[in-house]
Amino acid sequence: MSQLNPIAAPYTTAPIDWNAIRADFPLIAGHDLIYFDNAASSQKPKVFLEAMENMVKNSYANVHRGVHRLSQQATDQYEAARKTVAKFINAADEAEVVFTGGTTDSINTLAYSFGEAHIQPGDEILLSGMEHHANIVPWQLMAERKGAHIKVIPVLENGSLDLEALDALMGPKTKLLSLVWVSNSLGTVNPIPYLIQKAHAYGIPVMVDAAQAAPHMPIDVQAIDCDFLAFSAHKMCGPTGLGVLYGKRHLFEPLPPYRGGGDMIDRVRFEKTTFQGLPFRFEAGTPHILGAVAFASVLAYLSNIGMRQIEARERQLSSSFRQQLQQNFPEVNAIGTAADSVSVVSFLVKGHHPMDVGVLLDNQNIAVRTGHHCCQPLMDRFGIPGTVRASLAFYNTEEEIERFFVALRKTIQLLR
């Protein structure tokens, strides 16, 4: 898969050779390890390495600074990467794509900048009960600074949001809804287009945490009409330390910068400094140049497979996993059984701590995550210390799922 189309319309109907795609991932291809911890971080394809190597060998320098040829080449590639991301999420304007350090960094940036611009004492930020700590704590820090309050959309027993509670939670004091698209703990896919529409009817802008959505489905920021959206490269086969904060220009550009430094200024004087517009206003210092360029190659790779095909494959794998788990393991409780879910299956072996299950699976060469998944309020909601979480990616196979269940059976026998 070395010659890739540029971001292609993901509507091919040709059957996909998933085994050939699996072979693109050096760490898992031909290895015994069953990697079901993709929600924590996904594995990297060869194109990622090749893109890094290519830039290091041929066109690496700092960006936006030099008149020399290398710097201009590097700048071109870095800005082309931004265009690729913009196209991948269908942003109207590539300047609306800001590179950050990851989803956490994106949300901290927005929480600070939005808070400085818009939040007064008594204002409210609306979150949900299934948020990752990264979409809770930055808002709490800001709320504390500004005298604002956090409101929470409750989670129902099946792990979906209580949509009937929405109207009572939205009002003139609500300044922003910040919401996860796909739950990292449960796999629940929230009805984001509906929720955005609903919030907009109250005049409330919406920030979408797409960290677990962007790896698993096509994203079209204009179609869903979100105002801000954040995701991480490393959860979608790209580098760690790189993420994206998208924002609609008219809402994003007026916000004050979060961090100061080089590259983000217009004119610096000791009396008063003025700042650049989007996107550089929010990219202080030298960015993750190699990461962004490699990420663009990864996005081209994913688009070449087709995000719709990836979504279909992952929905099929995770629903097959969920079905077999529920049919064949009465000693297991599935946590989160919402009708719409993708990739993640969370469960408990009744009467046993998730960590014991995780350790015994690890000894059988299976990587799953156990614990609270950085969602302590959600675990409290279900009254559990944590879960065992299997999270599948398109390069996983039905055969791995079968082997997983053999190992789970053995784990349960050992625990008895």
Next chain:
Amino acid sequence: MNSSIDETVEQLEADFAMFDSWEEKYEYVMDLGRNLNWPAHLEQRDDLLIQGCQSKVWLDHEMKKNKIIFYAASEALIIKGLVAMLLSIYSNRSPEEILRLQPDFLDRIGLSQHLSPTRSNGLHAMLSTIKRIALAYHTG
């Protein structure tokens, strides 16, 4: 009369050397866990928690005749077993004995992965706490 701390460690190493498979090792550890009981006369209070990322570990102690008696509990069975193993070594010892022992035996029995500082399961923190308590009695 108890065996000495070194004898206990040697015995543990010998026990583990007999196991042919990881399954046997873990079954042994889990059995130790099943038999670890928190004493009835002490309350399992929150301030005794050694905060780990994945499983809670409680640790309490009493000083009797220059020996420190440790009590521990955990939510997770494997951790409970490992904790019981640590107590079989460290409990009912003098502070000096506790401070003298180097915990490299954990490597030899093949379970040290559970005690590395980067595995945030509370066990490493528990070992540090045991040493800190011993040090406090030793210098105090």
